Structure formats: structure tokens, C-alpha cells
Amino acid sequence: MTTHPTVDARAVDTAARLRAAGLRVTDSRRAVVEALIERPHASADELFAVVARTLPATSLQSVYNALGDFVDAGLARRIEPAGRPGLFELRVDDNHHHLICSQCGAVEDVDCVVGAAPCLTPSDAHGYAVQVAEVTFWGVCPACANAGSAGDPAVAGAA
Numbered sequence: 001m002t003t004h005p006t007v008d009a010r011a012v013d014t015a016a017r018l019r020a021a022g023l024r025v026t027d028s029r030r031a032v033v034e035a036l037i038e039r040p041h042a043s044a045d046e047l048f049a050v051v052a053r054t055l056p057a058t059s060l061q062s063v064y065n066a067l068g069d070f071v072d073a074g075l076a077r078r079i080e081p082a083g084r085p086g087l088f089e090l091r092v093d094d095n096h097h098h099l100i101c102s103q104c105g106a107v108e109d110v111d112c113v114v115g116a117a118p119c120l121t122p123s124d125a126h127g128y129a130v131q132v133a134e135v136t137f138w139g140v141c142p143a144c145a146n147a148g149s150a151g152d153p154a155v156a157g158a159a
Contacts, residue, residue, distance in 0.1 A: 017090075021075040031055050032066040036076060036090045041098075041107035043085040081107075081136055095132055101141035103148075110137065 014033045015025045023029060028051075035050035036042065042050075048063045067088055070076035077092045081100050091109060099108040120133035140148070 017075060021070070021073040023069055023073055023075070027055060028058055028062050029066045029069070031058065032063055032070070033075075033090070036070075036088060040089045040091065041079070041087045043087055045085070047088065079107075079134070079136075097135040097137065099137045099139065099141075101144055102138050103140055103144040106141045106143070108141075110135075 014030050018025045031051040035047045044064050048060045051058050071078050076088050078086050080086045095112045097110045099110050
């Protein structure tokens, strides 16, 4: 019987991530971590669709429960772009920010401009001990910008 080292290594890595976060390893939690690896910056509904491919008997509530456990344990981070559903990612070991396309919703990570948390200092912290600064940059991604310029005669004629 031939084993598939990359599959086995990924499964071990997923279990190790869960254990390192102090969480019990279950099929559901494993599937949600795998979905987050496949789809960083995904909503719970999007992750549920990925998980349901391998665990068809799972529920949306089970995915929400796993995500809540992951956030509480520091394994995942929830970002909440204005007017959009919450998104989840596994990149939690740094203080990075996000670029979000205001047209299609694509999300990209942006490293902190200074590199140390928090990378922004408020003009008046009002006595707070600031630990993290979250910045969301909104704009139009290259794909949407190209799609818009291709279909806009005014933009195309200006080139």
C-alpha cells in the first residue's frame, strides 16, 4: 500500500495546530481548519460549503462552533469588514491588515507598515494600553479595475 506523504503531513499538521491551541481533535474541527487553509478570509457560510464536501453530515452550526472555538483559542482570527459578513483566517501570529475590494469583496493581507504591534499609535489613547491596531484598506482590486476599464468607453478612450 502506498501512502501519500503530503496528505499525511497535512493531516498531522492540522491535528498539531488544534492540539497546540489546546483543542480536542475532531473530524469537524479538522475539516474546518482544512477549509481555512484552502479558503483564507472566508465567511462561515463559505467554509461550511467547503466542509460539506468532505463531511456531508456536518451542520452550519458545527462550523460556527468550531470557528468560535478557534477564535477563542487564538488559532483563527475573525475580521469584520463593514457591511460584510465576518471573515476568518488562520494568520494570527502577527499584526497584519487587509485590503478589501469594494466591488467583488476580494481580500488580501497587508503586512503592518511598522512591523510591531500595534503598528499605529492613536493621537490620544485615553489611558488605554493599546495592543493591536486593525486597519482595513478599501479599494478596487486589479481584476475589477481591468473589468471596469474594458467595459467603460470613457476609460478605454482615455488610455
